[in-house]
Amino acid sequence: MSDTEETETQLQKDFVESSTFDPLPLKKWLKDQCRLLGFEHPTPVQQACIPRILEGQDILACAKTGSGKTAAFALPILDVLSDDVYGIFALILTPTRELAYQIADQFRVFGKPLGLKDCVITGGMDMMIQNSALTESPHIVIATPGRLADHIESGTEFSLNKIKFLVLDEADRLLEDNFGKQLQTIFSILPKQRQTLLFSATITDTIKQVQSISERKPFLFDGNLLHQPADKLDQYYLLVPSNVKDAYLFHLLSLYHGNKDDDEEGGGGAEKKHSGSTIVFTSTCRDCQILSMMCRKFHMPSVEIHSLMKQRQRLASLAKFKSLQVGRSGTSITLVTQYDVKLMHKIEDRISKQLTEYRVKEKEVLKLLVEVSMTRSQVEIQLDEEDFGEAEKINKLKHRILEQEILAENNPTEKKPKKNKRKNKQKRLNSEK
Numbered sequence: 001m002s003d004t005e006e007t008e009t010q011l012q013k014d015f016v017e018s019s020t021f022d023p024l025p026l027k028k029w030l031k032d033q034c035r036l037l038g039f040e041h042p043t044p045v046q047q048a049c050i051p052r053i054l055e056g057q058d059i060l061a062c063a064k065t066g067s068g069k070t071a072a073f074a075l076p077i078l079d080v081l082s083d084d085v086y087g088i089f090a091l092i093l094t095p096t097r098e099l100a101y102q103i104a105d106q107f108r109v110f111g112k113p114l115g116l117k118d119c120v121i122t123g124g125m126d127m128m129i130q131n132s133a134l135t136e137s138p139h140i141v142i143a144t145p146g147r148l149a150d151h152i153e154s155g156t157e158f159s160l161n162k163i164k165f166l167v168l169d170e171a172d173r174l175l176e177d178n179f180g181k182q183l184q185t186i187f188s189i190l191p192k193q194r195q196t197l198l199f200s201a202t203i204t205d206t207i208k209q210v211q212s213i214s215e216r217k218p219f220l221f222d223g224n225l226l227h228q229p230a231d232k233l234d235q236y237y238l239l240v241p242s243n244v245k246d247a248y249l250f251h252l253l254s255l256y257h258g259n260k261d262d263d264e265e266g267g268g269g270a271e272k273k274h275s276g277s278t279i280v281f282t283s284t285c286r287d288c289q290i291l292s293m294m295c296r297k298f299h300m301p302s303v304e305i306h307s308l309m310k311q312r313q314r315l316a317s318l319a320k321f322k323s324l325q326v327g328r329s330g331t332s333i334t335l336v337t338q339y340d341v342k343l344m345h346k347i348e349d350r351i352s353k354q355l356t357e358y359r360v361k362e363k364e365v366l367k368l369l370v371e372v373s374m375t376r377s378q379v380e381i382q383l384d385e386e387d388f389g390e391a392e393k394i395n396k397l398k399h400r401i402l403e404q405e406i407l408a409e410n411n412p413t414e415k416k417p418k419k420n421k422r423k424n425k426q427k428r429l430n431s432e433k
Contacts, residue, residue, distance in 0.1 A: 024050050027079050029113055034075075037109060043068035048221045049197075050076050058196045058218035062203040067223060069199045070106045073167050077140070078111050080164065087117065087137035088158070090165035093145055093186070095173040097122040098305075098318060100142045103169065107140050116140065123147045124310065127154075134158035145174065145182035152185055161191050168213075171198040187213070235332045236358035237344055242337035246376055247369045249291070250298060251360060252333060253278065254368075257300045289388060293379045294372070308388075333358050 021031050021042055034040075042050070045063040053059060053076035063069050077090050094100045104120050111118075119133045121143035127150070134141070135157050141148075151158070168174050174183070196213055203222060240248040256278050282288045285306040292304035303317035334355065336344050348354050 025054050026050065026075060027082060029082070030075055030079055030110070033110055033113060039071070043072075045069055045221060045223055046072045046075070049073070049219075052219045053077075053195065053197065054079060056195065058216050059221070060198045060200075060203075060218040061221040061223075062200050063221070063223035065201050069169065070103055071110070073165075073169075073197050073199065074103075074107050074110055077165050077167075078107070078114060078116070081111075081116075081139060082114055085114065085139065086162070087139045088134075088141050088160055088163055089139045090141070090167065091160060091163050091186075091190070092140065092142045092167040092169060093148070093174060093183075094142065094169045095144065095179070096170075097124060097144060098314060099170065100144060101315060101318070104140075104142050107142070111139075114139075118142065121148050121151065124312075127151070131156045145179045145186060149182035149185040152189060160186075160189055163190060163194055165195050165197060166190060167197045167199070169199050170201065172200040172202050233330055233332055235334075235353065235355050237334045237336045237355040238358040238360065240335050240337060242339060244365075244369060245335055245337060246291075246294075247365050247372045248335060248360065249280070250294070250368055250372050251365045253280075253295070253298075253300060286383070286388065289383065290376065290379050293382070294375050297375050297379070 020040060021034050024031075024042060024047070043063075044067070045061055046068050049059050049061050049072045053073065059073075061069065061072065063072075073092075081089050092100075092103055094103060100120050100122050104118050107116060107118050117136070117138040118140040119130070119136075119138035119142070121130050121134070121141060123144060123146060127147075130147075131151065134151065137158070141160075196218070198213075198218070238248060238252070280291060282291060285308045288304050288306040289308075292302045295302035305314050305317045309317070334344065334347075344355070
Protein backbone atom coordinates (compact mmCIF):
# COMPACT_ATOMS: atom_id res chain seq x y z
CA MET A 1 0.00 0.00 0.00
CA SER A 2 1.36 3.43 -0.98
CA ASP A 3 1.73 6.34 1.45
CA THR A 4 -1.17 8.09 -0.29
CA GLU A 5 -3.43 5.04 0.06
CA GLU A 6 -2.48 4.64 3.74
CA THR A 7 -3.26 8.30 4.41
CA GLU A 8 -6.58 8.04 2.58
CA THR A 9 -7.60 4.88 4.45
CA GLN A 10 -6.71 6.49 7.80
CA LEU A 11 -8.70 9.61 6.88
CA GLN A 12 -11.72 7.45 6.08
CA LYS A 13 -11.43 5.68 9.46
CA ASP A 14 -11.22 9.07 11.19
CA PHE A 15 -14.35 10.25 9.36
CA VAL A 16 -16.33 7.29 10.69
CA GLU A 17 -15.57 8.31 14.27
CA SER A 18 -17.08 11.80 13.80
CA SER A 19 -20.62 11.92 15.18
CA THR A 20 -22.05 15.37 14.31
CA PHE A 21 -21.98 18.00 11.58
CA ASP A 22 -20.15 20.46 13.88
CA PRO A 23 -16.58 19.51 12.83
CA LEU A 24 -17.45 19.88 9.13
CA PRO A 25 -16.43 23.23 7.56
CA LEU A 26 -19.99 24.13 6.55
CA LYS A 27 -21.54 27.53 7.24
CA LYS A 28 -23.65 27.84 10.37
CA TRP A 29 -26.92 28.31 8.47
CA LEU A 30 -26.42 24.96 6.72
CA LYS A 31 -25.63 23.16 9.98
CA ASP A 32 -28.75 24.72 11.51
CA GLN A 33 -30.77 23.57 8.51
CA CYS A 34 -29.44 20.02 8.91
CA ARG A 35 -30.46 19.96 12.57
CA LEU A 36 -33.87 21.43 11.72
CA LEU A 37 -34.45 18.63 9.21
CA GLY A 38 -33.33 15.96 11.67
CA PHE A 39 -29.92 15.28 10.14
CA GLU A 40 -27.70 14.92 13.21
CA HIS A 41 -25.00 12.46 12.17
CA PRO A 42 -23.16 12.78 8.84
CA THR A 43 -22.56 9.57 6.94
CA PRO A 44 -19.03 8.46 5.96
CA VAL A 45 -19.37 9.71 2.38
CA GLN A 46 -20.52 13.11 3.69
CA GLN A 47 -17.69 13.31 6.23
CA ALA A 48 -15.13 12.38 3.59
CA CYS A 49 -16.30 14.46 0.63
CA ILE A 50 -17.75 17.69 2.05
CA PRO A 51 -14.39 19.10 3.29
CA ARG A 52 -12.66 18.08 0.05
CA ILE A 53 -15.30 19.75 -2.11
CA LEU A 54 -15.08 22.95 -0.05
CA GLU A 55 -11.30 22.86 -0.57
CA GLY A 56 -11.93 22.95 -4.32
CA GLN A 57 -11.03 19.35 -5.12
CA ASP A 58 -12.68 17.15 -7.72
CA ILE A 59 -14.32 14.01 -6.33
CA LEU A 60 -14.75 10.39 -7.40
CA ALA A 61 -16.87 8.75 -4.68
CA CYS A 62 -18.28 5.27 -4.37
CA ALA A 63 -20.97 4.70 -1.76
CA LYS A 64 -24.02 2.51 -1.38
CA THR A 65 -27.49 3.68 -2.34
CA GLY A 66 -29.06 5.32 0.72
CA SER A 67 -25.69 6.36 2.16
CA GLY A 68 -26.31 10.10 1.81
CA LYS A 69 -24.55 10.75 -1.51
CA THR A 70 -26.94 13.55 -2.51
CA ALA A 71 -26.31 15.58 0.66
CA ALA A 72 -22.58 14.94 0.23
CA PHE A 73 -22.58 17.19 -2.84
CA ALA A 74 -25.68 19.33 -2.22
CA LEU A 75 -24.47 20.79 1.09
CA PRO A 76 -21.04 22.03 -0.11
CA ILE A 77 -22.54 23.33 -3.37
CA LEU A 78 -25.06 25.41 -1.40
CA ASP A 79 -22.29 26.53 0.95
CA VAL A 80 -20.22 27.94 -1.93
CA LEU A 81 -23.30 29.32 -3.73
CA SER A 82 -24.23 31.39 -0.66
CA ASP A 83 -20.99 33.40 -1.08
CA ASP A 84 -22.03 34.65 -4.51
CA VAL A 85 -25.57 33.75 -5.52
CA TYR A 86 -25.94 33.56 -9.28
CA GLY A 87 -27.32 31.18 -11.89
CA ILE A 88 -26.63 28.78 -13.47
CA PHE A 89 -24.22 27.78 -10.68
CA ALA A 90 -24.29 23.97 -10.73
CA LEU A 91 -25.34 21.27 -13.18
CA ILE A 92 -26.32 17.84 -11.88
CA LEU A 93 -26.73 15.01 -14.39
CA THR A 94 -28.55 11.80 -13.54
CA PRO A 95 -29.65 8.79 -15.62
CA THR A 96 -33.34 8.74 -14.64
CA ARG A 97 -36.19 11.21 -14.37
CA GLU A 98 -37.30 10.05 -10.95
CA LEU A 99 -33.83 10.45 -9.47
CA ALA A 100 -33.65 13.97 -10.90
CA TYR A 101 -36.78 14.97 -8.99
CA GLN A 102 -35.53 13.33 -5.78
CA ILE A 103 -32.28 15.30 -6.00
CA ALA A 104 -34.25 18.50 -6.62
CA ASP A 105 -36.32 17.82 -3.49
CA GLN A 106 -33.18 17.64 -1.35
CA PHE A 107 -31.73 20.83 -2.82
CA ARG A 108 -35.01 22.62 -2.08
CA VAL A 109 -35.20 21.62 1.58
CA PHE A 110 -31.53 22.33 2.29
CA GLY A 111 -31.48 25.54 0.23
CA LYS A 112 -34.75 27.05 1.46
CA PRO A 113 -33.07 29.78 3.60
CA LEU A 114 -31.12 30.80 0.51
CA GLY A 115 -34.21 31.34 -1.64
CA LEU A 116 -32.88 28.67 -3.97
CA LYS A 117 -34.20 28.42 -7.53
CA ASP A 118 -33.84 25.05 -9.24
CA CYS A 119 -34.87 23.67 -12.61
CA VAL A 120 -35.50 20.00 -13.47
CA ILE A 121 -34.95 19.09 -17.14
CA THR A 122 -36.14 15.59 -18.05
CA GLY A 123 -38.10 13.86 -20.76
CA GLY A 124 -41.85 13.46 -20.45
CA MET A 125 -42.41 17.15 -19.67
CA ASP A 126 -43.19 20.15 -21.89
CA MET A 127 -40.03 21.51 -23.58
CA MET A 128 -41.40 25.05 -23.90
CA ILE A 129 -42.03 25.28 -20.15
CA GLN A 130 -38.52 23.93 -19.51
CA ASN A 131 -37.12 26.42 -22.04
CA SER A 132 -38.71 29.28 -20.13
CA ALA A 133 -37.38 27.97 -16.80
CA LEU A 134 -33.82 27.69 -18.15
CA THR A 135 -33.81 31.26 -19.47
CA GLU A 136 -34.66 32.53 -15.96
CA SER A 137 -31.16 31.50 -14.76
CA PRO A 138 -31.96 29.05 -11.96
CA HIS A 139 -29.17 28.44 -9.47
CA ILE A 140 -29.23 24.65 -9.86
CA VAL A 141 -30.11 22.61 -12.97
CA ILE A 142 -30.84 18.91 -12.48
CA ALA A 143 -31.17 17.07 -15.78
CA THR A 144 -31.12 13.80 -17.67
CA PRO A 145 -28.55 13.93 -20.50
CA GLY A 146 -30.95 13.29 -23.37
CA ARG A 147 -33.37 16.13 -22.68
CA LEU A 148 -30.63 18.64 -21.78
CA ALA A 149 -28.79 17.80 -25.01
CA ASP A 150 -32.06 18.39 -26.90
CA HIS A 151 -32.29 21.90 -25.43
CA ILE A 152 -28.67 22.66 -26.31
CA GLU A 153 -29.07 21.44 -29.90
CA SER A 154 -32.39 23.27 -30.37
CA GLY A 155 -30.74 26.59 -29.48
CA THR A 156 -32.50 27.31 -26.18
CA GLU A 157 -31.19 30.64 -24.90
CA PHE A 158 -29.39 29.67 -21.71
CA SER A 159 -25.73 29.44 -20.79
CA LEU A 160 -23.74 26.84 -18.88
CA ASN A 161 -20.38 28.53 -19.44
CA LYS A 162 -20.18 29.93 -15.90
CA ILE A 163 -21.07 26.87 -13.86
CA LYS A 164 -18.92 26.20 -10.83
CA PHE A 165 -19.89 22.55 -10.32
CA LEU A 166 -20.63 19.59 -12.60
CA VAL A 167 -22.08 16.58 -10.78
CA LEU A 168 -22.62 13.13 -12.29
CA ASP A 169 -24.86 11.17 -9.93
CA GLU A 170 -24.95 7.41 -10.53
CA ALA A 171 -21.98 8.05 -12.78
CA ASP A 172 -21.47 4.35 -13.50
CA ARG A 173 -24.85 4.20 -15.24
CA LEU A 174 -24.40 7.51 -17.02
CA LEU A 175 -21.08 6.45 -18.48
CA GLU A 176 -22.01 2.87 -19.35
CA ASP A 177 -25.50 3.40 -20.77
CA ASN A 178 -26.22 4.93 -24.17
CA PHE A 179 -25.54 8.51 -23.08
CA GLY A 180 -22.21 8.99 -24.87
CA LYS A 181 -23.35 11.37 -27.61
CA GLN A 182 -25.53 13.46 -25.27
CA LEU A 183 -22.72 13.80 -22.72
CA GLN A 184 -20.33 14.96 -25.45
CA THR A 185 -22.86 17.62 -26.47
CA ILE A 186 -23.17 18.82 -22.86
CA PHE A 187 -19.46 18.71 -21.99
CA SER A 188 -18.59 20.69 -25.14
CA ILE A 189 -20.22 23.86 -23.77
CA LEU A 190 -19.03 23.60 -20.16
CA PRO A 191 -16.11 25.66 -18.83
CA LYS A 192 -12.86 23.84 -18.14
CA GLN A 193 -12.42 25.74 -14.87
CA ARG A 194 -14.99 23.89 -12.79
CA GLN A 195 -15.22 21.28 -10.06
CA THR A 196 -16.29 17.84 -11.27
CA LEU A 197 -17.96 15.53 -8.75
CA LEU A 198 -18.66 11.90 -9.69
CA PHE A 199 -20.83 9.82 -7.36
CA SER A 200 -21.57 6.17 -7.92
CA ALA A 201 -22.76 3.03 -6.17
CA THR A 202 -19.87 1.11 -7.75
CA ILE A 203 -16.42 1.94 -9.07
CA THR A 204 -16.11 0.26 -12.46
CA ASP A 205 -13.39 0.32 -15.10
CA THR A 206 -15.43 2.96 -16.90
CA ILE A 207 -15.47 5.18 -13.82
CA LYS A 208 -11.71 4.88 -13.46
CA GLN A 209 -11.27 5.89 -17.10
CA VAL A 210 -13.40 9.02 -16.78
CA GLN A 211 -10.87 10.69 -14.57
CA SER A 212 -10.08 12.34 -17.92
CA ILE A 213 -13.33 14.33 -17.50
CA SER A 214 -11.63 16.13 -14.64
CA GLU A 215 -8.79 18.55 -15.35
CA ARG A 216 -7.24 17.55 -12.01
CA LYS A 217 -6.63 14.30 -10.20
CA PRO A 218 -9.80 13.70 -8.16
CA PHE A 219 -9.98 12.69 -4.52
CA LEU A 220 -11.06 9.05 -4.43
CA PHE A 221 -13.47 7.86 -1.75
CA ASP A 222 -14.42 4.19 -1.76
CA GLY A 223 -17.04 3.40 0.85
CA ASN A 224 -16.34 -0.31 0.41
CA LEU A 225 -12.99 0.18 2.19
CA LEU A 226 -14.74 1.17 5.40
CA HIS A 227 -15.38 -1.43 8.08
CA GLN A 228 -19.00 -0.51 8.64
CA PRO A 229 -21.53 -2.32 10.82
CA ALA A 230 -23.79 -4.88 9.16
CA ASP A 231 -26.58 -3.46 7.03
CA LYS A 232 -29.92 -2.88 8.72
CA LEU A 233 -31.55 -4.99 6.00
CA ASP A 234 -32.52 -8.53 7.01
CA GLN A 235 -32.34 -10.63 3.84
CA TYR A 236 -34.29 -13.86 3.33
CA TYR A 237 -35.40 -16.18 0.55
CA LEU A 238 -38.67 -18.07 0.33
CA LEU A 239 -38.90 -21.21 -1.83
CA VAL A 240 -42.23 -21.31 -3.68
CA PRO A 241 -43.70 -23.38 -6.54
CA SER A 242 -43.82 -21.13 -9.63
CA ASN A 243 -47.52 -21.80 -10.34
CA VAL A 244 -48.66 -20.51 -6.92
CA LYS A 245 -46.15 -17.71 -6.37
CA ASP A 246 -48.92 -15.06 -6.21
CA ALA A 247 -50.53 -16.82 -3.25
CA TYR A 248 -47.26 -16.75 -1.31
CA LEU A 249 -46.72 -13.09 -2.19
CA PHE A 250 -50.15 -12.02 -0.96
CA HIS A 251 -49.76 -14.09 2.17
CA LEU A 252 -46.56 -12.16 2.91
CA LEU A 253 -48.28 -8.86 2.15
CA SER A 254 -51.13 -9.79 4.49
CA LEU A 255 -48.59 -10.22 7.29
CA TYR A 256 -47.46 -6.63 6.74
CA HIS A 257 -50.71 -4.96 5.76
CA GLY A 258 -53.56 -7.35 6.49
CA ASN A 259 -55.56 -8.20 9.60
CA LYS A 260 -54.08 -11.59 10.36
CA ASP A 261 -52.94 -12.37 13.90
CA ASP A 262 -50.49 -15.17 13.11
CA ASP A 263 -48.26 -16.38 15.89
CA GLU A 264 -44.56 -16.90 15.40
CA GLU A 265 -43.52 -20.44 14.50
CA GLY A 266 -40.11 -19.95 16.11
CA GLY A 267 -36.62 -19.76 14.67
CA GLY A 268 -35.01 -17.35 12.25
CA GLY A 269 -37.18 -16.12 9.43
CA ALA A 270 -40.46 -17.40 10.88
CA GLU A 271 -43.51 -15.45 9.84
CA LYS A 272 -44.85 -12.88 12.25
CA LYS A 273 -46.99 -9.77 12.27
CA HIS A 274 -45.32 -6.67 10.81
CA SER A 275 -46.25 -3.14 9.88
CA GLY A 276 -44.79 -0.58 7.52
CA SER A 277 -44.32 0.09 3.83
CA THR A 278 -43.44 -2.51 1.22
CA ILE A 279 -41.85 -2.36 -2.22
CA VAL A 280 -42.49 -5.27 -4.60
CA PHE A 281 -40.14 -5.60 -7.59
CA THR A 282 -41.39 -7.36 -10.72
CA SER A 283 -39.75 -8.40 -13.97
CA THR A 284 -42.28 -6.79 -16.35
CA CYS A 285 -44.48 -3.70 -16.55
CA ARG A 286 -47.54 -5.92 -16.96
CA ASP A 287 -46.84 -7.86 -13.76
CA CYS A 288 -46.26 -4.57 -11.93
CA GLN A 289 -49.66 -3.26 -13.05
CA ILE A 290 -51.42 -6.56 -12.30
CA LEU A 291 -50.04 -6.89 -8.77
CA SER A 292 -50.86 -3.29 -7.92
CA MET A 293 -54.46 -3.73 -9.09
CA MET A 294 -54.70 -7.00 -7.15
CA CYS A 295 -53.48 -5.25 -4.00
CA ARG A 296 -56.27 -2.71 -4.28
CA LYS A 297 -58.84 -5.49 -4.71
CA PHE A 298 -57.49 -7.00 -1.48
CA HIS A 299 -57.92 -3.57 0.19
CA MET A 300 -54.17 -2.98 0.42
CA PRO A 301 -53.39 0.64 -0.56
CA SER A 302 -50.81 0.57 -3.35
CA VAL A 303 -49.25 2.61 -6.13
CA GLU A 304 -47.44 1.29 -9.18
CA ILE A 305 -44.52 2.75 -11.09
CA HIS A 306 -43.27 1.42 -14.43
CA SER A 307 -42.10 2.69 -17.81
CA LEU A 308 -45.52 2.50 -19.50
CA MET A 309 -46.87 5.20 -17.18
CA LYS A 310 -46.74 8.87 -18.10
CA GLN A 311 -44.14 10.94 -16.25
CA ARG A 312 -46.75 12.84 -14.23
CA GLN A 313 -48.28 9.53 -13.10
CA ARG A 314 -44.87 8.22 -12.02
CA LEU A 315 -44.17 11.36 -9.99
CA ALA A 316 -47.60 11.15 -8.38
CA SER A 317 -46.91 7.55 -7.36
CA LEU A 318 -43.53 8.50 -5.91
CA ALA A 319 -45.07 11.40 -3.98
CA LYS A 320 -47.68 9.12 -2.40
CA PHE A 321 -45.10 6.55 -1.39
CA LYS A 322 -42.61 9.12 -0.06
CA SER A 323 -45.28 10.66 2.15
CA LEU A 324 -45.19 7.49 4.24
CA GLN A 325 -42.70 7.14 7.09
CA VAL A 326 -40.06 4.83 5.66
CA GLY A 327 -37.06 3.90 7.80
CA ARG A 328 -33.63 2.79 6.64
CA SER A 329 -33.98 -0.62 8.25
CA GLY A 330 -36.19 -3.34 6.88
CA THR A 331 -36.64 -6.85 5.54
CA SER A 332 -35.94 -8.18 2.06
CA ILE A 333 -37.64 -11.42 0.98
CA THR A 334 -36.82 -12.93 -2.41
CA LEU A 335 -39.39 -15.36 -3.79
CA VAL A 336 -37.40 -18.19 -5.37
CA THR A 337 -39.06 -20.75 -7.65
CA GLN A 338 -37.62 -24.09 -8.68
CA TYR A 339 -36.20 -22.33 -11.75
CA ASP A 340 -34.41 -19.61 -9.76
CA VAL A 341 -32.20 -21.62 -7.40
CA LYS A 342 -29.00 -21.23 -9.46
CA LEU A 343 -29.68 -17.51 -9.85
CA MET A 344 -30.13 -17.14 -6.09
CA HIS A 345 -26.74 -18.79 -5.49
CA LYS A 346 -25.16 -16.32 -7.94
CA ILE A 347 -26.77 -13.45 -6.03
CA GLU A 348 -25.38 -14.80 -2.75
CA ASP A 349 -21.91 -15.00 -4.31
CA ARG A 350 -22.26 -11.44 -5.63
CA ILE A 351 -23.28 -9.91 -2.29
CA SER A 352 -20.94 -12.21 -0.30
CA LYS A 353 -23.77 -13.16 2.00
CA GLN A 354 -25.86 -16.29 2.43
CA LEU A 355 -29.59 -15.59 2.60
CA THR A 356 -31.67 -17.09 5.40
CA GLU A 357 -34.70 -19.20 4.54
CA TYR A 358 -38.00 -17.55 5.42
CA ARG A 359 -40.70 -19.95 6.64
CA VAL A 360 -44.45 -19.49 6.29
CA LYS A 361 -47.50 -21.49 7.32
CA GLU A 362 -48.49 -23.47 4.23
CA LYS A 363 -52.08 -23.84 5.48
CA GLU A 364 -52.47 -20.05 5.56
CA VAL A 365 -51.15 -19.79 2.00
CA LEU A 366 -53.58 -22.45 0.74
CA LYS A 367 -56.50 -20.48 2.19
CA LEU A 368 -55.65 -17.64 -0.21
CA LEU A 369 -54.90 -19.74 -3.27
CA VAL A 370 -58.32 -19.78 -4.95
CA GLU A 371 -59.13 -16.13 -4.20
CA VAL A 372 -55.74 -14.92 -5.43
CA SER A 373 -55.97 -16.97 -8.65
CA MET A 374 -59.46 -15.67 -9.41
CA THR A 375 -58.45 -12.08 -8.67
CA ARG A 376 -55.47 -12.31 -11.04
CA SER A 377 -57.71 -13.67 -13.81
CA GLN A 378 -60.16 -10.79 -13.32
CA VAL A 379 -57.37 -8.21 -13.41
CA GLU A 380 -55.81 -9.72 -16.55
CA ILE A 381 -59.18 -9.57 -18.33
CA GLN A 382 -59.57 -5.93 -17.25
CA LEU A 383 -56.11 -5.07 -18.60
CA ASP A 384 -56.84 -6.74 -21.92
CA GLU A 385 -60.07 -4.74 -22.22
CA GLU A 386 -58.07 -1.56 -21.56
CA ASP A 387 -55.56 -2.49 -24.31
CA PHE A 388 -52.67 -2.54 -21.86
CA GLY A 389 -50.91 -5.01 -24.14
CA GLU A 390 -51.04 -2.51 -27.02
CA ALA A 391 -49.29 0.11 -24.90
CA GLU A 392 -46.60 -2.46 -24.11
CA LYS A 393 -46.14 -3.26 -27.82
CA ILE A 394 -45.85 0.44 -28.67
CA ASN A 395 -43.26 0.91 -25.92
CA LYS A 396 -41.20 -2.04 -27.21
CA LEU A 397 -41.40 -0.62 -30.74
CA LYS A 398 -40.13 2.75 -29.49
CA HIS A 399 -37.17 1.06 -27.79
CA ARG A 400 -36.42 -0.91 -30.97
CA ILE A 401 -36.48 2.25 -33.10
CA LEU A 402 -34.24 4.04 -30.57
CA GLU A 403 -31.75 1.16 -30.62
CA GLN A 404 -31.68 1.25 -34.44
CA GLU A 405 -31.08 5.02 -34.40
CA ILE A 406 -28.20 4.60 -31.94
CA LEU A 407 -26.67 1.85 -34.11
CA ALA A 408 -27.03 4.04 -37.19
CA GLU A 409 -25.33 6.96 -35.42
CA ASN A 410 -22.46 4.76 -34.30
CA ASN A 411 -22.06 3.21 -37.79
CA PRO A 412 -22.95 6.04 -40.21
CA THR A 413 -21.24 4.41 -43.22
CA GLU A 414 -22.79 0.99 -42.77
CA LYS A 415 -25.46 1.43 -45.48
CA LYS A 416 -23.33 3.20 -48.05
CA PRO A 417 -22.16 0.07 -49.92
CA LYS A 418 -25.80 -0.83 -50.68
CA LYS A 419 -26.40 2.61 -52.16
CA ASN A 420 -23.29 2.27 -54.33
CA LYS A 421 -24.52 -1.10 -55.62
CA ARG A 422 -27.82 0.45 -56.70
CA LYS A 423 -26.01 3.27 -58.46
CA ASN A 424 -23.74 0.82 -60.28
CA LYS A 425 -26.73 -1.27 -61.35
CA GLN A 426 -28.49 1.84 -62.70
CA LYS A 427 -25.36 2.79 -64.65
CA ARG A 428 -25.23 -0.66 -66.25
CA LEU A 429 -28.90 -0.45 -67.29
CA ASN A 430 -28.36 3.00 -68.82
CA SER A 431 -25.35 1.76 -70.78
CA GLU A 432 -27.34 -1.24 -72.10
CA LYS A 433 -30.03 1.13 -73.35
